[in-house]
Amino acid sequence: VMVGDRAYVEYKSKHYVDTAQFNTAIFERAIQDDKEDFFVGWWHTHPGIGFIFSPRDIETQLFYQGVNPFAIALVFDHCQKESKSYYLGIAGIRLKNPDRGMFATYSNSIELKYEHPKEKMIKNVDKVVKEINKNMKDVLSEIKYIDEILRKKYLAQLQRNFGLIMVLKRDIKITDDEIEAENEDYYLYEWDPDIDKKIYRIPKFREKIEKELKKCEENLSELNVEKNDPEIKKKKAKYKKKLNDMLAKPNEWYTKIMNDFTKRIDKISPLFDYLDTDERKIIEHFEERIRNIVR
Ligand SMILES: [Zn+2]
Structure with missing residues (x-):
């Protein structure tokens, strides 16, 4: 689980909510897909601080071990990289006695098994870090584009001009x-x-559409002929075309925004795993907003 944001180590209270939501989401998905996914823990960084647990960390870890007694905290400190005991700069930390609550003590030397031997792990990690450093700036500007341009400008304009919500x-x-x-x-x-x-x-646009629908309905009932009368069919087709024409512009807008969004996501996705909670929220939030727009 990745919580916190790119610039701060602090685990803000809103992230506890994220974590709780995340836990529920995993659980629901596991039931739905008949998978055996479960919570294994969380990780955060301690740049230059080392592998000690702050009271806040203990509090957080209590939550995780409450969900899963084997839950582990991974802590990364770049200053510890290449050290003897923590050659990747990562420590596994777990509370020894969570029943003591905030007075629990912890071990920061939980053995971590990596998928490759030491040299290969170091090489692989360096490769990934290099790749992230090279591309993260572009990815972040794509995310900023989604938030500032696609959501705040285009989506807002779509709702203002052609909103049905x-x-x-x-x-x-x-x-x-x-x-x-x-x-x-x-x-x-x-x-x-x-x-x-x-x-x-x-929204004005919705009012316009509703008015038009009502007018069509009234005209049809005024005809006072049999249900299957060709006149009814003709009129119905005419009204349908008119309404479709009214919806053509917003549909065109919607498609344009969606295409743009998909293009941005294609660029973001290779580094998606390395985004922080706030950055992911921007994408989620946009998807939610666009889903709510009735086509
Ligand atoms: Zn911490």
Whole structure:
């Protein structure tokens, strides 16, 4: 598990939430895919600090060992690289007595088995580090592009001009309890027929589409002929074309944004494993937003 961000060692409180979510996600996926995935631990860096556990680290490790008694913390300190006991600069740390809670002691010499012998591991690691250093800057600028341009500009514009999503107005609570609704004037009772207009900001484009749909519906019912009348079929085809034409522009926009996003992801994916939590969140957040856009 990678938590924390590129510049800081500190394990911020929001990352605990990430970790808890991650644990749930692994568990759910394991059930869904009938896999045996489970939590093995976490890792973070101690640049120049060495392999000691801060109270915060103990707290975190207690959480992991609570989920899995064998959970391990991997700590990386570049200053320890090439040292005798930690030739990759990585130590395995585990609490000896987690039942003591915050007073637990730990061992920082848990034996780590690597997939290759020492020399080959060092060579492989150097190769990977070189590759990361060479490409990370470009990858980070792609991520910045996704956040600053694709999300904040293009996606926002798509929603503004052709949005179909109703955005919840702030500070309004919905309740189905009449008494509560009467007492608190910012509560809204659920059975209000105009509830949508009150709690959502309805995008202009959606209003336009809904109006058009209503008009089509009314025209069709006014025809007053048999259901299978050719006149109905003709009209229906006409209305369908009109609505499709209205949706052509946003569809075109959507495709353009998606293509651009895919292009960026192709560049990011070789280094995806080396992104920090915040960087991954940017990608996740964008995917979530685009998924919500109704085509
Ligand atoms: Zn630490």
